[in-house]
Amino acid sequence: MxxxxxxxxxxxxxxxxxxxxxxxxxxxxxxVTNFTANGLLAIGASPVMAYAKEEVGEMATVAxxxxxxxGTLTADNVESMIxxxxxxxxxxxxxxxxPVGAGATSFRTxxxxxxxxxxxxxxxxxxxxxxxxxxxxxxxxxxxxSVSSLEDHAVIAVHAAKKIGVPVCxxxxxxxxxxxxxxxxxxxxxxxxxxxxxxxxLLSSCLAxxxxxxxxxxxxxxxxxxAYGIAAEKVVKSNPAIGPGSFQAAFLDELNSISEEDxxxxxxxxxxxxx
Amino acid sequence: MxxxxxxxxxxxxxxxxxxxxxxxxxxxxxxVTNFTANGLLAIGASPVMAYAKEEVGEMATVAxxxxxxxGTLTADNVESMIxxxxxxxxxxxxxxxxPVGAGATSFRTxxxxxxxxxxxxxxxxxxxxxxxxxxxxxxxxxxxxSVSSLEDHAVIAVHAAKKIGVPVCxxxxxxxxxxxxxxxxxxxxxxxxxxxxxxxxLLSSCLAxxxxxxxxxxxxxxxxxxAYGIAAEKVVKSNPAIGPGSFQAAFLDELNSISEEDxxxxxxxxxxxxx
Amino acid sequence: MxxxxxxxxxxxxxxxxxxxxxxxxxxxxxxVTNFTANGLLAIGASPVMAYAKEEVGEMATVAxxxxxxxGTLTADNVESMIxxxxxxxxxxxxxxxxPVGAGATSFRTxxxxxxxxxxxxxxxxxxxxxxxxxxxxxxxxxxxxSVSSLEDHAVIAVHAAKKIGVPVCxxxxxxxxxxxxxxxxxxxxxxxxxxxxxxxxLLSSCLAxxxxxxxxxxxxxxxxxxAYGIAAEKVVKSNPAIGPGSFQAAFLDELNSISEEDxxxxxxxxxxxxx
Numbered sequence: 001m002x003x004x005x006x007x008x009x010x011x012x013x014x015x016x017x018x019x020x021x022x023x024x025x026x027x028x029x030x031x032v033t034n035f036t037a038n039g040l041l042a043i044g045a046s047p048v049m050a051y052a053k054e055e056v057g058e059m060a061t062v063a064x065x066x067x068x069x070x071g072t073l074t075a076d077n078v079e080s081m082i083x084x085x086x087x088x089x090x091x092x093x094x095x096x097x098x099p100v101g102a103g104a105t106s107f108r109t110x111x112x113x114x115x116x117x118x119x120x121x122x123x124x125x126x127x128x129x130x131x132x133x134x135x136x137x138x139x140x141x142x143x144x145x146s147v148s149s150l151e152d153h154a155v156i157a158v159h160a161a162k163k164i165g166v167p168v169c170x171x172x173x174x175x176x177x178x179x180x181x182x183x184x185x186x187x188x189x190x191x192x193x194x195x196x197x198x199x200x201x202l203l204s205s206c207l208a209x210x211x212x213x214x215x216x217x218x219x220x221x222x223x224x225x226x227a228y229g230i231a232a233e234k235v236v237k238s239n240p241a242i243g244p245g246s247f248q249a250a251f252l253d254e255l256n257s258i259s260e261e262d263x264x265x266x267x268x269x270x271x272x273x274x275x
Numbered sequence: 276m277x278x279x280x281x282x283x284x285x286x287x288x289x290x291x292x293x294x295x296x297x298x299x300x301x302x303x304x305x306x307v308t309n310f311t312a313n314g315l316l317a318i319g320a321s322p323v324m325a326y327a328k329e330e331v332g333e334m335a336t337v338a339x340x341x342x343x344x345x346g347t348l349t350a351d352n353v354e355s356m357i358x359x360x361x362x363x364x365x366x367x368x369x370x371x372x373x374p375v376g377a378g379a380t381s382f383r384t385x386x387x388x389x390x391x392x393x394x395x396x397x398x399x400x401x402x403x404x405x406x407x408x409x410x411x412x413x414x415x416x417x418x419x420x421s422v423s424s425l426e427d428h429a430v431i432a433v434h435a436a437k438k439i440g441v442p443v444c445x446x447x448x449x450x451x452x453x454x455x456x457x458x459x460x461x462x463x464x465x466x467x468x469x470x471x472x473x474x475x476x477l478l479s480s481c482l483a484x485x486x487x488x489x490x491x492x493x494x495x496x497x498x499x500x501x502a503y504g505i506a507a508e509k510v511v512k513s514n515p516a517i518g519p520g521s522f523q524a525a526f527l528d529e530l531n532s533i534s535e536e537d538x539x540x541x542x543x544x545x546x547x548x549x550x
Numbered sequence: 551m552x553x554x555x556x557x558x559x560x561x562x563x564x565x566x567x568x569x570x571x572x573x574x575x576x577x578x579x580x581x582v583t584n585f586t587a588n589g590l591l592a593i594g595a596s597p598v599m600a601y602a603k604e605e606v607g608e609m610a611t612v613a614x615x616x617x618x619x620x621g622t623l624t625a626d627n628v629e630s631m632i633x634x635x636x637x638x639x640x641x642x643x644x645x646x647x648x649p650v651g652a653g654a655t656s657f658r659t660x661x662x663x664x665x666x667x668x669x670x671x672x673x674x675x676x677x678x679x680x681x682x683x684x685x686x687x688x689x690x691x692x693x694x695x696s697v698s699s700l701e702d703h704a705v706i707a708v709h710a711a712k713k714i715g716v717p718v719c720x721x722x723x724x725x726x727x728x729x730x731x732x733x734x735x736x737x738x739x740x741x742x743x744x745x746x747x748x749x750x751x752l753l754s755s756c757l758a759x760x761x762x763x764x765x766x767x768x769x770x771x772x773x774x775x776x777a778y779g780i781a782a783e784k785v786v787k788s789n790p791a792i793g794p795g796s797f798q799a800a801f802l803d804e805l806n807s808i809s810e811e812d813x814x815x816x817x818x819x820x821x822x823x824x825x
Contacts, residue, residue, distance in 0.1 A: 031308045031324050033581045033622075037747035042794050047747065048651070049581050052624045055655035062654075072308075074327045074351075076624075101323070104337075105330035195531065197312035197322065243528025244317050253793025256745065306583045306599050347583075349602045349626075376598070379612075380605035470806065472587035472597065518803025519592050 006216075007184065007272065010223035011263035013214055018044035022064035022212035024205055025088075027051055027081050029071025029100060032198030035248070039202040042255035043227070045209035051077065056084035061091045064212035067205050068115060070108055071100035078111045085119030094122035094211045098204040102126065103133030116164065123217050124160065125169040125204045128153050135160035154183055154273070167217040169207065169225070171200060177221045184222050187268030188229025190236050195244035196251070203228050206255075226267040231255045233266060281491075282459065282547065285498035286538035288489055293319035297339035297487035299480055300363075302326055302356050304346025304375060307473030310523070314477040317530035318502070320484035326352065331359035336366045339487035342480050343390060345383055346375035353386045360394030369397035369486045373479040377401065378408030391439065398492050399435065400444040400479045403428050410435035429458055429548070442492040444482065444500070446475060452496045459497050459546030463504025465511050470519035471526070478503050481530075501542040506530045508541060556766075557734065557822065560773030561813035563764055568594035572614035572762035574755055575638075577601055577631050579621025579650060582748030585798070589752040592805035593777070595759035601627065606634035611641045614762035617755050618665060620658055621650035628661045635669030644672035644761045648754040652676065653683030666714065673767050674710065675719040675754045678703050685710035704733055704823070717767040719757065719775070721750060727771045734772050734821035738779025740786050745794035746801070753778050756805075776817040781805045783816060 023046045026036055033049055040047035050059040053076070060066045066088040068081045088095050097119075099112050112134050115121075124134060132138060137159060153170045161168040161180035169177045175186040193199040207224040214220035231254035235247055242250065298321045301311055308324055315322035325334040328351070335341045341363040343356045363370045372394075374387050387409050390396075399409060407413060412434060428445045436443040436455035444452045450461040468474040482499040489495035506529035510522055517525065573596045576586055583599055590597035600609040603626070610616045616638040618631045638645045647669075649662050662684055665671075674684060682688060687709060703720045711718040711730035719727045725736040743749040757774040764770035781804035785797055792800065 029324070030305055030326075030580055031312050034309055034584055034747060037581050038745075038794065038798070041745050041747060048654075049579070049622050050651075050655070051580075051622055052657060054625060055623070055657035058655040058657075072324050072326055073330070075329060101325075104323075105325070105333040107327060107330035107333070195313075195316050197309060197316060243525075243531050244313065245524035245527025245531075248313070248527075249524055249795035249799055250793075252795025252798075256793050256795075304599070305580055305601075306587050309584055347599050347601055348605070350604060376600075379598075380600070380608040382602060382605035382608070470588075470591050472584060472591060518800075518806050519588065520799035520802025520806075523588070523802075524799055 007219040007222060008269045010219060010226060011260040013210055013220065013223040014227055014260055014263060017209050017213045020213050021046050022209050023048060023062065024065050024067060024208050024212065025050060025059050025063035025084065026067045026069065026205055027056065027077065027084055028067060028069035028201060031071060032201040035198045036202050036205050038252055039255055040205055040209060042252045043206055043209060051080055053080050053083055056080045057087035060084040060088040060093060063093055065208035066093055066095045067098065067208045068095065069098040069100055069201055069204060070111060071201060073108060073111055078114060081115055082118045085115065089120050094208070095119055096123045096125060096204055096208040096211065097121045098201060099124065099126045099130045099134050100201065102130040109133060121166050122211060123167050123169060123207060123221060124164060125171065125207060127200070128156055128170050128172060131160050131168060131170050132156050135163045158183060167221065169221050171203065175225045177218050177225065179218050182218065182272035184218065184269060184271035186222055186225040186229060188226050188233060188266065190232040192236060192244060192247050193232050196248050222269055226263055226269060227258055230262055230266045231258045234258070234262065282494040282497060283544045285494060285501060286535040288485055288495065288498040289502055289535055289538060292484050292488045295488050296321050297484050298323060298337065299340050299342060299483050299487065300325060300334050300338035300359065301342045301344065301480055302331065302352065302359055303342060303344035303476060306346060307476040310473045311477050311480050313527055314530055315480055315484060317527045318481055318484060326355055328355050328358055331355045332362035335359040335363040335368060338368055340483035341368055341370045342373065342483045343370065344373040344375055344476055344479060345386060346476060348383060348386055353389060356390055357393045360390065364395050369483070370394055371398045371400060371479055371483040371486065372396045373476060374399065374401045374405045374409045375476065377405040384408060396441050397486060398442050398444060398482060398496060399439060400446070400482060402475070403431055403445050403447060406435050406443060406445050407431050410438045433458060442496065444496050446478065450500045452493050452500065454493050457493065457547035459493065459544060461497055461500040461504060462543035463501050463508060463541065465507040467511060467519060467522050468507050471523050497544055501538055501544060502533055505537050505541045506533045509533070509537065557769040557772060558819045560769060560776060561810040563760055563770065563773040564777055564810055564813060567759050567763045570763050571596050572759050573598060573612065574615050574617060574758050574762065575600060575609050575613035575634065576617045576619065576755055577606065577627065577634055578617060578619035578751060581621060582751040585748045586752050586755050588802055589805055590755055590759060592802045593756055593759060601630055603630050603633055606630045607637035610634040610638040610643060613643055615758040616643055616645045617648065617758045618645065619648040619650055619751055619754060620661060621751060623658060623661055628664060631665055632668045635665065639670050644758070645669055646673045646675060646754055646758040646761065647671045648751060649674065649676045649680045649684050650751065652680040659683060671716050672761060673717050673719060673757060673771060674714060675721070675757060677750070678706055678720050678722060681710050681718060681720050682706050685713045708733060717771065719771050721753065725775045727768050727775065729768050732768065732822035734768065734819060736772055736775040736779060737818035738776050738783060738816065740782040742786060742794060742797050743782055746798050772819055776813055776819060777808055780812055780816045781808045784808070784812065
């Protein structure tokens, strides 16, 4: 049985994460490598990027979490992801999958399925369309007018979590996290994040940092979502007219300075909702 | 017959582009991927990067424009560029070619020729040396004392446009755009842009965003050059002593906030000059 | 015989470097490409990135220095590094090796040895653990309680320089540079640099820019370390509470504006220490 309060009492995880400074191995897309590394350093984790088939297994074994992000996938990278994922599984290292652009091309759709067949993941994090595609739900959601409403996101997340058998996080105006049983909403964040490339990718890597220090994947994800969203809110609060270029730098500053107190004061977490 | 005024009346294209938020598929170099994606988001377009042979055809087909940038070319990327380019041609998707470093190595020179043989491009955008190389004009410009004077840029652009059979944009202190018949000068911009890596690469992608909503390639290019250059000028106007690091962020802010009014007020467009 | 004073009188090298604006060919990792290019532009050098086996030899031949950085190594990149390195050697172009993560995986360890076997390098720049690994000193340093003390860094650097037969720079709280005979300490810099990914990688490329204009590798390295560290100090001096995101932009600004006077006023160079 899950302690409901425990899953919403997340501020302490930030300190625990920073004390460990977990090593996060990212196999990610070429657009966001720098922002991901700097964001992980800022929030208090230790990033490492390694892609070569010859070394990803070793690196994933010593890492505290592995992030697979298919944003600029190549055939070589798929192989590396599977090698790294299997090594992570063998070492009980959690694996976070970010299915960027799943459904955009058949190569992405098929590669995701190959990865899911060979690697046991700990969390799937994407937007509603990506998660629907990964869960093979296109047919099922055809009848739904829009996948943009919050109810739809919750439905998609729960279905996907049950179908794939792992916790799912769908980000959007309000984020949802579920293990297929309980569902939480996190309302932190700001629309300007849609103007920064890699905001979702870095989020996945930050969730990995929390998952590296907390076995309850849902709780770790709720913590990470709250911290990440509050950092964005704090930037806009101190500078409401900020543009997207300045936001990017200021957001890294806030990830670095955000505190437990900030999380306790500003977190917008609702749940759990059962079925 | 081209309406001359129409080609200089470009401010409205900014709004039209933002309303469409065209999907720009970039196969670009590893140095500038992040800046290109953030710059396209800032100005109002939708960036996507995809490189794998297995998916670039599909991606280029759904995109509103395709940008091929050879800045850190590999043999694999050349294949991907040709596959994507052919798919774009089949879908009537405009293709913008940025021949970064053409002439620096024989691999770049030859790869550009392979791409030009197989892919019909809509615009060639580079500096004077790159465009000269692409057009095979080294011999012809040998006698010219310098390729840095504006007259030379105009001559090179017109010759290249006629030889390759596509509109050409040469950027420098003053930019020139020509379809081989008419030639326009755009005087916006600021020298600090030479201190930001990828300023030219992002420009090519921004021109693609305008070309995605305007069939007159010359007019679209003039619009993009003016908007881009004015954004840079506005940054320096508000902070004359700004350094190149701060400029980069502030430039993204200005790309995001630049308006039709800014373009009407600050544009420095001259032309057309016939032959 | 080395003129001791000469090796510490380094401010003039900054001007000499900027006057030449040396072309620095980087084969580096995907995390830091943009920051490296912008940092080199800021300090006054000319960056070029080229990776393809088909062109790296030509590019290294025309470059004024070559930087090999194994941060996100692939098997293809190792080949390219060796081709480029041999071409650089043939052209008497200095080669700087940054063994990022050496020892973290056997692929990195072995690739470094392959590069060292085939390419004569001019400077090895890394942290203490990386340099120890490259020099095969794990066994020898087993008895040392910690490799974090300054004495240890000096010992490791001198041993590595003698074993590999090239000058070595180990960066840390205080940097050490040695050719195996004389050793210098450079105390400039600021801890916030550990919060910026690629701070070490960009440093290696900046050292390459100084080495491109000064045959005395130790003196060139001391100059580069001082300039780089002072730029960081100046940022923090003008804004003591600066976060890591804002620091990154401000640091590029300072690399651009740092002067000979700054170096003369703020340099913290000690040495030489003989054996």
